[in-house]
Amino acid sequence: MTPSPHALYIHIPFCTTKCTYCAFNTYTHLETLIPAFVDALVNELKIAAGEQPNTPLATVFVGGGTPSLLTLEQHARILSTIRSHFDLDTGAEISIETNPNDLDLTYLSGLRHEGYNRLSVGMQSANERELRLFARRHDHAVVTQIWPLIRQAGFDNVNLDLIYGSPFQTLDTWRQTLDETLRFAPDHISLYALGLEDGTPLKAWVEDGSVPRPDDDLTADMYDLATEMLDQAGYRQYEISNWCKPGHECRHNLQYWRNLPYIGVGPGAHGYAGGVRYSTELSPQRYVRRLQETPVNPFPLTPAVIESTPVDRANEIADTLMMGLRLTREGIELDTFAARFGVSLLELHGEVIAKHVQAGLLHVDDAHITLTERGRFLSNVVLRDLI
Ligand code: SF4
Known part of the structure; x- marks a missing residue:
């Protein structure tokens, strides 16, 4: 029987600096590990694919962390491994998450040339004070500079990530961020309500009173304002936190929300395939070491997997309802x-x-x-x- 189309998520666990709100599995000052990591990742992709290139892939999403820290050669190697070891659909959606500071025309054109056809940019805010509070690497002027280059490089499916509900943010600064975003006319917009995650500087600052706690009512007003402005600008909401121009829904994320199978590789990735949910080793160093071991488990498990749970029918139904109801x-x-x-x-x-x-x-x-x-x-x- 031909397996149903899968999604593939690849986690790149490196960042140059750590944002103050971020609790993702990502590490700074580890750039020297990137070459060994790419070797391990290529090896994991081959193992996850199994003996035959018969697992059909409809989408690939390279996220992180900061995938734009990898060189074009490293991306070329990852994508060619996918093409040779999976049955990659000719019209597959292939997305990459990027930091605005890493982008110039050469790099963008190279990504497009290697096969990426969807770009996600971590804009987060157009307000400099908010960007500084988040300790983002970029300022808003960089996004303004690179935007035309993104289109020039041939990306016609571009997402901008925005954060709302942050300390010091007002309805006015949020409106300015939305106005700026609409000026770019991206194809897709993802909104993230700021969460105060354990272990982050931002949560510590809120708890010691050095920055104000975000106000829940104001955050709800910001969501309402975004809903109104994006709707008026012709964007279509299709998920609780996602809007797009018609036909630009993120197919990779739709796979999650429809509770359909996805393979996860890289440190701290999650997967759901072959009736099993699983997660991989968090530490990049241990991940590299694990991928030197001989694989013993069947598809989709690799030596990087540290936890796996079979999903029975009752759980599959529950997950399908929970995820599907996010689709508005x-x-x-x-x-x-x-x-x-x-x-x-x-x-x-x-x-x-x-x-x-x-x-x-x-x-x-x-x-x-x-x-x-x-x-x-x-x-x-x-x-x-x-x-
Ligand atoms: S760039 Fe993204 S993944 Fe990296 S620290 Fe900032 S929010 Fe986290």
Whole structure:
């Protein structure tokens, strides 16, 4: 049987500096490890692919960390390994996350030439005070300078990441960031509500009172303002935190939200394939050492995997509901659900669904179940009942 199309996530765990809000698995001052890391990664890709290049890939997402710290030669090696060891769809979406400071026309054209066709840029804010608080490497002028070069290099599918709900941020500075973003007219916009993550300087500063705690009501107002401005500018919201021009949905992330299989490689990556959820070694040094071991486990597990859990049907259904309800328009497709699980969702959870429809939290039509706008704020209540 031909396996269904998979997504492939590659984690590049290096950054030049650490942002003050960031709790991702990423490390500074480790640049000298990058060549050995790329060797290990190429090896892991070959192992994850298995003996035959028969795992179809519909999307590849190189994230981090800062993938734009790798040279064009290193990217070429990674992408050619994928092409030769997986069945990469000719129209595959191949995305890369980048830091604005790493980009110039030569590098951008090189990435495009190697096969990347979707670029994500960590803009985060157009406000210098906010960028300094985050200890971002770039200032906003850099984004303004590189924007035309991104288009000139041939990228016609570009995402900008923005952060809202941060200390000192006002509705006005957020509006300015949104205005600046719309001036660039990107194809896709992802909004991140700032979280105060354990172990980050930003959380410590909020706790010791040196910066103000973000205000939840103001953060909700910022989300509403973004929804209004992006809608007026012709962007279509398709997920709780994601907007795009028609036809520019991130296909890689849709794979996650539809709870479909993805392979994860690189330190601290997560995967869901072959009926198993798994995660890999966090430390880049130990990751490199592990990839020198002989593989013993079957697809999709590699020597980098430190934890794996088989997913039974009940958990697969729960994950499908939890992820799918993030999709604001598509939600859960009733036919797709019935074909996948051999049972209608309305038969399985009819009573609970009816209760939340009546309470105005869920919307059901012939083809989909979605959260209503009010339901998005109370999604935990709906999911608790459903799962
Ligand atoms: S660039 Fe991204 S991954 Fe690196 S420290 Fe900043 S937020 Fe984290």
